[in-house]
Amino acid sequence: MSRICLQRLLILSVLSLGACLRSGAVASENIDAFATYLAPLFEAHCTKCHGENGKVKGKVDLLSLKSVSDISADPELIRDLIDAIDFQDMPPEDEPPLSEVDRTRAVSALETLLHQSLAKADAAPVTPIRRMNRFQYHNAVKDLFGLKVEVFSLPERMCREYDDYFQPATGKMPDRVKVGSRPLGKSQLIEKRLGGVAAFPQDLRAEHGFDTQADHLTLSPLLMESFLRLGKSIVESHDFNPANCKEWDTYFSEPKAGEPIEPIIRDRLRRLLILAFRRPVEDEVLDRYSAYVISLTREQGMSVSDAMKEGAAAVLASPRFLYLYDRGKDQDEAANRNHDFELASRLSFFLWGSLPDQRLLNLAEKHQLGDPEILAAEVDRLLRDDRLKNFCDSFPSQWMQLDRIVTSVPDPDQFPEFYYAKYRTSMDMMLEPLLLFETLLIENHSVIELIDSDFSYRSTRLRTWYGEKVDKKPDGPVTLQFERVPLKERRQGGIITTAAVMTMTSGPKRTHPITRGAWIASTIFNDPPEPPPADVPPLEESTKGVPENLTLRERFALHRENASCAGCHEKIDPLGFALEQYGPAGKWREVYENGRPVDASGELFRRHSFKNVVGFKDAILEEKKRFVRGFAAHLLSFALGRPMTASDSPALDRIVEQAAADDYRFHSLIHALVASEPFRQNASGGKALAAH
Numbered sequence: 001m002s003r004i005c006l007q008r009l010l011i012l013s014v015l016s017l018g019a020c021l022r023s024g025a026v027a028s029e030n031i032d033a034f035a036t037y038l039a040p041l042f043e044a045h046c047t048k049c050h051g052e053n054g055k056v057k058g059k060v061d062l063l064s065l066k067s068v069s070d071i072s073a074d075p076e077l078i079r080d081l082i083d084a085i086d087f088q089d090m091p092p093e094d095e096p097p098l099s100e101v102d103r104t105r106a107v108s109a110l111e112t113l114l115h116q117s118l119a120k121a122d123a124a125p126v127t128p129i130r131r132m133n134r135f136q137y138h139n140a141v142k143d144l145f146g147l148k149v150e151v152f153s154l155p156e157r158m159c160r161e162y163d164d165y166f167q168p169a170t171g172k173m174p175d176r177v178k179v180g181s182r183p184l185g186k187s188q189l190i191e192k193r194l195g196g197v198a199a200f201p202q203d204l205r206a207e208h209g210f211d212t213q214a215d216h217l218t219l220s221p222l223l224m225e226s227f228l229r230l231g232k233s234i235v236e237s238h239d240f241n242p243a244n245c246k247e248w249d250t251y252f253s254e255p256k257a258g259e260p261i262e263p264i265i266r267d268r269l270r271r272l273l274i275l276a277f278r279r280p281v282e283d284e285v286l287d288r289y290s291a292y293v294i295s296l297t298r299e300q301g302m303s304v305s306d307a308m309k310e311g312a313a314a315v316l317a318s319p320r321f322l323y324l325y326d327r328g329k330d331q332d333e334a335a336n337r338n339h340d341f342e343l344a345s346r347l348s349f350f351l352w353g354s355l356p357d358q359r360l361l362n363l364a365e366k367h368q369l370g371d372p373e374i375l376a377a378e379v380d381r382l383l384r385d386d387r388l389k390n391f392c393d394s395f396p397s398q399w400m401q402l403d404r405i406v407t408s409v410p411d412p413d414q415f416p417e418f419y420y421a422k423y424r425t426s427m428d429m430m431l432e433p434l435l436l437f438e439t440l441l442i443e444n445h446s447v448i449e450l451i452d453s454d455f456s457y458r459s460t461r462l463r464t465w466y467g468e469k470v471d472k473k474p475d476g477p478v479t480l481q482f483e484r485v486p487l488k489e490r491r492q493g494g495i496i497t498t499a500a501v502m503t504m505t506s507g508p509k510r511t512h513p514i515t516r517g518a519w520i521a522s523t524i525f526n527d528p529p530e531p532p533p534a535d536v537p538p539l540e541e542s543t544k545g546v547p548e549n550l551t552l553r554e555r556f557a558l559h560r561e562n563a564s565c566a567g568c569h570e571k572i573d574p575l576g577f578a579l580e581q582y583g584p585a586g587k588w589r590e591v592y593e594n595g596r597p598v599d600a601s602g603e604l605f606r607r608h609s610f611k612n613v614v615g616f617k618d619a620i621l622e623e624k625k626r627f628v629r630g631f632a633a634h635l636l637s638f639a640l641g642r643p644m645t646a647s648d649s650p651a652l653d654r655i656v657e658q659a660a661a662d663d664y665r666f667h668s669l670i671h672a673l674v675a676s677e678p679f680r681q682n683a684s685g686g687k688a689l690a691a692h
Contacts, residue, residue: 073117074117075117078646079645079649083527087571088607115650117646129324130212130323131217131219132322132324133217134199134201135154135157135203135211135394137322138154138199139390140276140321140355141316142354144247145245145246145247147194148244149191149244150193150194151194151199153191153193154182155182155183155202156183156211156394156397157182158403158434159180159393159430160181161177161179162178162179165178166438167442168385168386169384170442172442173438173443175484176481177457178480178481179479179480181431192239193239194239194244195237195238197234199230200223204216208522209637210395210398210637212639213637213641214641219322227316227317231314231315231317236313240309251271252305252312254304254305262294265308265311269290272312275361276316276355277320278361279364280341289311289314289315294307296311325342339370340364340370343369344363344364346640347382351379351382351388351391352382353387353390359378360378375675380667383670388441399638400523401504402504404504404505405426405503406426408503410584410585411584414584414585420461421477425461425462427477427480428458428459429465429499431480432498432500433495436450436453436457436494439457444665444666445666447665447669448627451620451627452493452494453487454486455486456485456493456498457482459483460472466492466499466587490617491581491614501516501519501586502516502582505519506583506584507584509584510552511552511582512576513576513579513580514572517529517571517575521572521575525626526633526634552592553580575604578600578616579600579616580599580600581613602616628669629652632652632673633652635669635670636651636652636678639679652676654672
C-alpha cells in the first residue's frame with residue numbers, strides 16, 4: 001500500500017478538520033481534534049498497513065503521528081493530499097465521490113494547513129549547484145568569443161532553421177519557414193563548425209524532467225579531464241581565427257610594436273574572466289591567470305595570441321565557468337551584491353541557455369537587477385533577443401518529450417506512406433508542435449492555445465497526412481517548407497492532437513491509451529503516474545487469441561481486472577481513450593479494423609463528461625488554471641534545475657493568478673515566474689532579493 005492509500009484514508013479526517021483549521025485550532029495543535037477525528041480513523045483503517053507490528057507500507061508510519069503538528073511537519077504529504085482530492089483521484093471509483101462542497105472545503109482546509117506548515121519550515125529549497133549541460137556549454141563558448149560558427153554539432157537541437165525566420169524582436173512569425181529536423185536527418189548536422197572539436201556526451205533528460213536538473217549534472221574526474229581537452233581543442237582549432245571570432249581583437253590579436261605586453265594581457269583577462277565567471281573577479285584570481293599567460297610569453301617565447309589562447313582554454317576548464325552556482329548570503333552588504341550576478345545568470349540561462357551579456361552584468365554591478373521594474377524590462381529585452389531561440393531549442397522538445405518520436409516506427413504494411421526514400425514522415429511531424437510553440441511565444445499568444453489553437457504550421461507532406469488535398473509535391477528530406485495554415489476543425493489544433501504526439505505514444509500496430517494517458521497526465525497536468533508494477537504484463541500488441549469483435553477499450557477492461565492495476569487506470573485511461581480516434585500514426589478514424597465504432601467518451605477528473613476529443617479539449621479548458629499551473633511548474637523546474645516541492649506551491653499559485661490577469665499570455669507568465677520568490681531566492685534559502 002502506497003502513500004495514495006494514506007491519502008484515501010485521510011480524506012474523512014480532513015473534512016472534519018476543515019472547521020478547526022479555519023478557526024485556528026489546528027495551528028495551536030488542538031489535541032482534542034486529533035483524538036476525536038484522526039486517531040480513531042488511523043486505528044480503524046490505516047495502522048494495520050502503516051505502523052502495526054513494524055509494517056510500514058509506502059514508508060508512512062501512522063503510529064508515529066502523535067498530533068496534528070506531526071502531520072503539518074510533512075508539507076509534501078499535505079501537497080499530495082491536495083492533489084489527490086482536487087484531481088479527484090480519491091476516493092477511488094468504487095467509493096462514493098465527495099460532493100463538490102466537501103471537496104472544495106477539504107482542499108481549502110488542506111491549503112490552509114500547507115501554508116501554516118510552510119511558514120514554520122526552516123528554509124525553502126534553494127537553486128542547487130550544477131554543471132552546465134552540453135547545450136549550455138556550447139552556447140556559452142559561442143557567446144563568450146562571438147563565434148560565427150558552431151562549436152560542435154548538437155543533435156538535441158531538434159529544429160534547424162534555414163532562413164533565419166526566428167526574429168522575436170518583430171513579434172511575428174513568418175507565414176512560411178524553411179526548417180529541418182536534426183535528429184532525423186544526417187544532413188541537418190552538416191554546418192559550419194570548429195574543426196577538430198568533439199563534444200562530450202549528451203546529458204540525459206531526467207525522468208519527467210529536463211536535462212538542466214542538478215542531480216544529473218555532476219562532474220566526474222573523467223569528465224573533468226575531457227573538459228580540459230575540450231577547451232584546448234576549441235582554441236587550437238584552425239577555424240578558431242579572426243574570420244570566425246568576432247571578439248578576436250578583444251582577446252587574441254597581437255599588440256602593436258612597442259606596446260607594453262603585461263598590462264594588455266591583464267586587461268584582456270579581466271574582461272574575459274568577468275564574462276566567463278559571470279561576476280567580478282578577485283585580484284588574486286586575476287593575478288593567477290595573468291601570471292600564467294605572461295610566463296608563457298616570457299619563458300616559452302609564445303606570442304601574445306597563442307598565450308592568450310592557452311589562458312582561454314584554462315578559463316573554459318575552470319569550475320567557475322562550468323558550474324552554475326549561488327554563493328549564498330553574507331553579512332557584508334557588498335558581498336550580498338553577488339546575488340544580483342546570480343540572478344543575472346539564472347535569467348540568462350533560463351531564456352538564452354547561455355551567459356548573461358554585458359548589460360545584465362552592468363546592472364548587477366550597480367545592484368539594480370533586483371528592482372522589479374528593471375528586472376521586468378530585462379525580461380522583455382531577453383524575450384526580444386534572437387538568443388531566445390536557445391530556449392525554444394531546449395525546453396519545448398523536452399517538455400513535450402519529442403525525443404520519443406525519433407524511435408517511432410509505425411508498421412510499414414499498415415502505413416507504407418510513412419516511409420519515403422531513406423526517411424520517415426516523423427521528421428515533418430516533429431517540427432509541427434515546435435513551430436507552434438515558437439509562434440505562441442514570439443507573438444505572445446495565450447499559453448491556452450497550446451491546448452486548442454486555430455492555426456498550425458505544416459509541410460505539404462504533413463497536410464497530405466492529415467487528409468488534405470494539396471496540389472504541391474512534398475519537399476525533399478533536407479529542407480522542409482512549412483506554411484501557417486488555418487484549422488477548420490477543433491479536433492486539430494494545439495499540441496495534444498498533433499501527429500507527432502499521437503505517433504510517439506503508439507506502438508507499431510495499435511494505439512497505446514495508457515501511454516497517451518500518461519503523457520497527458522505528465523505533460524499537460526504535470527502529474528505523472530507511478531510506474532506500473534513489475535509483475536504486470538503489458539497488453540499484447542498482437543490480437544491473436546483475442547475475440548475479433550472486441551474494441552481496444554474492451555480489451556483493456558479485461559486487463560484492469562488485476563487489482564494492482566485498477567487504481568492507476570482509473571486516472572489515466574480516460575485521458576488516453578479521449579484520443580482513441582487518432583490511429584497509431586495520428587490519422588483520424590471513426591471505426592476499428594473490425595468495424596466497431598471508436599469510443600472516445602469519458603470524464604475528466606470525474607467532473608467533466610465528454611463524448612469526443614473536442615469535448616475533451618473543452619474539459620481541459622474548463623480546468624485551464626490547472627494546466628497553466630502545471631506548465632508553470634515545468635518552466636520553473638527547467639529554470640531552477642530542480643523538481644518542484646510543496647514549498648513552491650504558494651509561488652505557483654501566485655504565478656497563475658498574475659498570468660490570468662492577462663489571459664495567460666506567454667510573456668506575462670514568464671514575467672510572473674521570474675518575479676516569483678523561488679526564482680529570485682538567494683542561495684542561503686532566505687527571502688528573495690528585495691526591491692531596491
